[in-house]
Amino acid sequence: MxxxxxxxxxxxxxxxxxxxxxxxxxxxxxxxxxxxxxxxxxxxxxxxxxxxxxxxEDKFLDPPYHRCRVGLNHLAFHTSSRQQVDEMTRKLTERKVKILYHDKHPFAGGDNHYAVYFEDPDRIKVELVAPECSSTKGCVDS
Ligand SMILES: [Zn+2]
The missing domain is CATH 3.10.180.10 (2,3-Dihydroxybiphenyl 1,2-Dioxygenase, domain 1)
Incomplete structure (x- = not known):
């Protein structure tokens, strides 16, 4: 380990x-x-x-979670490829999950950061990231 x-x-x-x-x-x-x-x-x-x-517990439900307050902002997970990010984006959309930063998707995290961002039912932000691309000629997934 x-x-x-x-x-x-x-x-x-x-x-x-x-x-x-x-x-x-x-x-x-x-x-x-x-x-x-x-x-x-x-x-x-x-x-x-x-x-x-x-x-x-009920007595702790108010105030609700908000990712801009102190505490967790988001959870990010590795994916296998850019294709998996695309596939998950499609499935999330089918499930009526709103894609965050839609105007910059899939590069909302930067030019070499291929990812999709969305929220869970409590509005905890979730990020799915493709493996980093090191090529200067553009990223080709295997
Ligand atoms: Zn992140």
Whole structure:
């Protein structure tokens, strides 16, 4: 095991059912499998890292999450290729998930950063990134 790699991330959510529908689909697309499930939580695992979503208690639902406040801004995941970013963008659009920074997509993160940005049901921002392209002549996926 590589020392220092993320072991797990745990996120409190406002509506676990909605979160499970969204993240269950998304994480399976990225190769994760369902790991642990209990009344107030669900986790998905890939390799040695897992992501846990837990239902927040009612008394902590207000104020709601906002990514511009102190705390988590976004989660970014590797994809296998630019084609996978494109395919996921299409699937997200089919699922009526709004693509962020649409005018700059897929280069909202910079000229050599091929990615799609969107929000989860709590408006946590999510980013899917293609492998970095080192070619000066343009990126060709294998
Ligand atoms: Zn990012």
């Amino acid at each position: 590589q020392k220092g790699l993320l072991h797990h991330i745990e996120i409190y959510v406002s509506n676990l059912k909605q979160t499970n529908e969204f993240w269950g689909w998304l994480l399976k697309e990225l190769g994760y499998s369902s790991f642990q499930e209990w009344e107030n939580g669900h986790s998905w695992k890939l390799g040695d890292t897992y992501i846990v979503f837990v239902q927040a």
